[in-house]
Amino acid sequence: MTSTWTSKNIPPGGKQNVFPTTASPEHRSPTHRKAFRIGLITASAGLLVGLDTGLISEALGFIGNDFHASIRDQEWIVSVLMIGASVGSLGAGTFSARFGRRLVLMMAMVLMFIGAGLCADAFHLSQILVGRLLIGVAIGICTFTAPLYISETMSGHLRGSMVSTFSMLQSAGILAGYLLGSILSSGGHWRWMVSMPMLPAALLFTGCLFLPPSPSWLIARGQDDRVREVLRSLRDTPAEVEQEFNSLKQEAGKGHVSGLTLLRQQPNFRRSVLLGICLQVMQQLTGINVVMYYMPKILQNAQFGISGAAWATVLIGVINTVVGIAAIFLVNRWGRRPLLCTSAAIMAISLTIAAIITGLHLPGMSATLCLLCALLVFVGGFGLGAGPLVWTLCSEIQPLEGRDFGVGCSTLANWWADWGVSNTFLSLVSVIGFGQTFAGFAFMNVVFIVFTLMFVPETKDVSLETIETNLLAGKKLRDIGR
Structure with a gap:
């Protein structure tokens, strides 16, 4: 799959700002730097999404040879991921609304780690298919939840650049997968190739521990004091905090018709x-x-x-x-x-x-x-x-x-x-x-x-x-x- 965007990528009432802020690091406030770090950690999920595409492309031929996989088997090794991703993207909205964006992203990293481990240690083709399915679910969750979390936590001048960073890291991940696969292909080390996502998944899981809850998710659960606390840590001025808090409260108070209706x-x-x-x-x-x-x-x-x-x-x-x-x-x-x-x-x-x-x-x-x-x-x-x-x-x-x-x-x-x-x-x-x-x-x-x-x-x-x-x-x- 290519670069993924959600409905929140574009600020209500305006166009997406895709250009990064021009403020130099020495003029950025501590809250601005913290928001940037949070956005960058979350956007790193895009790297994992792209990494799998690059790695499986390089590993597929070696897997086919080792397991004597037919053409149809090889097609399923690649495409079972999309089935998992569709399941992940369908469930991501419900689970992120109930348990929070941060926890769901952490769950995706666990699934990614387990799936890559199953593929790396596979003794039968069916084990690779199960591992790829779990990786697909993780990717489906990431492509829905990461941009959503970014858009809900970043201020206007960072939102566009951070969502764009998520998209760009997908491309960088594909390149990294191709590069790592090319280095390992001379020895046919496909198990090393498919195990590569385990390390960044573990690192991103750790990074998610330092992410604050989404203000939009907190406001929906009536945790007003916690909302103000999170906003104060991410916004430059008290006026920005109060303005955004009031906007979130106003939006939460509106009745909404379901999309299906x-x-x-x-x-x-x-x-x-x-x-x-x-x-x-x-x-x-x-x-x-x-x-x-x-x-x-x-x-x-x-x-x-x-x-x-x-x-x-x-x-x-x-x-x-x-x-x-x-x-x-x-x-x-x-x-x-x-x-x-x-x-x-x-x-x-x-x-x-x-x-x-x-x-x-x-x-x-x-x-x-x-x-x-x-x-x-x-x-x-x-x-x-x-x-x-x-x-x-x-x-x-x-x-x-x-x-x-x-x-x-x-x-x-x-x-x-x-x-x-x-x-x-x-x-x-x-x-x-x-x-x-x-x-x-x-x-x-x-x-x-x-x-x-x-x-x-x-x-x-x-x-x-x-x-x-x-x-x-x-x-x-x-x-x-x-």
Whole structure:
């Protein structure tokens, strides 16, 4: 799965601030530094999410050899994680509301540690599947709870940068997984690879012990004195503390209609939920996770050696991380629709080139290098727009009252679409070959462009209230940002 956002990533009534604060460390107050540390600890959960993607990509071939795993077995090793993640994301909201964000994050780290341990000590393929399932549940919890906790504890000028840090650390985690896997691949040490998440999971569990409870969670439980205590430790002035406390009390005093009730009663809300689901499905049909999970196999098929394929995969991680950083600054300059269309066009062209090279079985090192370059450009194209923007749009297009429900539906759609693609790729290749498979994904990127032009609104510099008003007034989806 790619970078994950929740409904709280965008402050009510405004646009997300994705630029880090410019205050120099020596001018930051003690409370500012403490808030930054808390945000950074929580955002580190993104590193674990990405680390697994990179590591399993490198370890999959060795696991398959040791356990004589079939193509279907290998697809399930990868895709069972998405089933776990969908379960984790579904349950995260309920459990975090009842037990608190911090405790649920700690539970996710325990599941991650146990799951990685089961995989590392596996004596049968079924044990790896169980371990991967537990890791998936942990990842589903992290991708829902960590950004939610950040948005509820950080002040406005830190919220955007810390949530963006969570997303960026996912890309960094993928790169780290590729790099560690490449180092260990020369000896075929796949058990070391799959055990790697255990250390950061233990460290993050320890870090969570120092996190304060979420003020929003405390206010819902009527612990007003504790709320003020937490806010005083995280905000610079008493005025900020009182202003935020009063805002939380006012919000807690409002009655809310459940998302499911709103879905039944409000046809315009159904439109925004459907748009969010379609965006997430289209994101997965670009083929991104096929490349991220199966890159070593793709390159080995193109006559890369095992070691060469492993190190070439590291380049994918580098491109994914660097372009992800660039996308943070481009999104508020170019706008959503132009960036999405540009992203999909780059992916369509690069996959078409990959389809020609693999479909015609072009020989020689020059063809192999061209294939690698095409896949690098493809990953760069995804990171430029389709990766971060789909999550941003899914938060922006939902009305406030049903935002949790709408984003939850689109997040679940992402996991299931991810499962569907990753669970069928190797089987599809075995039937029709790499060339036609890449051509199919290239065609889906063309469909993505058409879909964007027909239905996706431009939400750059538009307040969430304006988007909500236009949506509920019945305007066409592509016009709700005007």
